[in-house]
Amino acid sequence: DxxxxxxxxxxxxxxxxxxxxRGAGLDTVVDVGAGRGELLRHLHQLEPDLQLLGVEVAARPADLPAAIAWTSALPESVDGLVIANEWLDNIPCHVVEVAPGGRVHVVHVDPATGEESLGQPLDHVTVPESLRQWCARWWPLDEAGPGSRAEIGTTRDAAWADVVRRVDRGLAVAVDYGHTRGDRPPFGSLRSYRDGAETAPLPDGSRDVTAHIAVDAIAAAVGGSVITQREALHALEVSGKRPNLDLAAADPAGYVRRLAEATEATELTALGGLGGFCWVVSGAGGVDPPFRSASPGIGSSGSACE
Ligand SMILES: C[S@@+](CC[C@H](N)C(=O)[O-])C[C@H]1O[C@@H](n2cnc3c(N)ncnc32)[C@H](O)[C@@H]1O
Incomplete structure (x- = not known):
């Protein structure tokens, strides 16, 4: 893993x-990029009546409860919640870079060695117009110096729009590391992990290759809004608030359990970590997300997500 x-x-x-x-009156969860089905197993334990479907390129885990359905293809239509946790950052994207002369070029990578080279200029006739347009709107490099990069989000926008268009009634939530136009990483965020440790990016299937998400572009592609995971979990009554000390005397075991939960909740909501992740949320078929953000596309804290 x-x-x-x-x-x-x-x-x-x-x-x-x-x-x-449950708050939205739904009874189905589709987990896109379901990993080994960990989220669906938790949900099944909490409420065995839920309809659960994992969409995953990896094989169905042998020990997955039979009640959890598993497929490699997105369902045609969904009445329920679609969740994609840390899926979009794995969708490959084009990368462009400002060359020493100041022109923006497409970056090529040799999948065998990971060696990068500059290809055609972004405004070359052979480069799709959609890349130029996305870059100009979401991640302009006009003022950026040589070596500056943009990770073009067209493939991620299209992937999420393809998921959301299938939701006839319900909610769609994409959770990921993100940035918005005011705080793009100047040299990009392409990284690779193998067995939990960072390693050189190599698109050969041997490791997890990831780049953070332009969440404002994703939200615009689906008419959604962006809040931080911290805000979302607080709204869903998960916070790191410690239990009252009085409980320790009245119910020691209950106190210890609540304290452990508070510690876990603190990890999920810590702004420098998982709490700084972005939730891109949208509703369909008359179901509205129960979250409000102060300005469209940005969390109500005013800051972009991690
Ligand atoms: C970083 S993991 C996240 C797994 C899980 N959602 C979690 O939160 O632990 C991303 C998952 O997406 C899966 N994946 C990548 N591309 C996919 C695709 N096109 N369709 C379905 N699953 C995909 C990968 O196999 C991997 O299990």
């Missing part, structure tokens, strides 16, 4: 999603 996410950090993540599902 190359990753550890909110799903692994605590079962409270699943509990919060269950509250979101």
């Amino acid at each position: 190359h990753f550890r996410t909110s799903v692994h950090a605590s079962g409270l993540f699943a509990l919060a999603l269950l509250r979101l599902v």
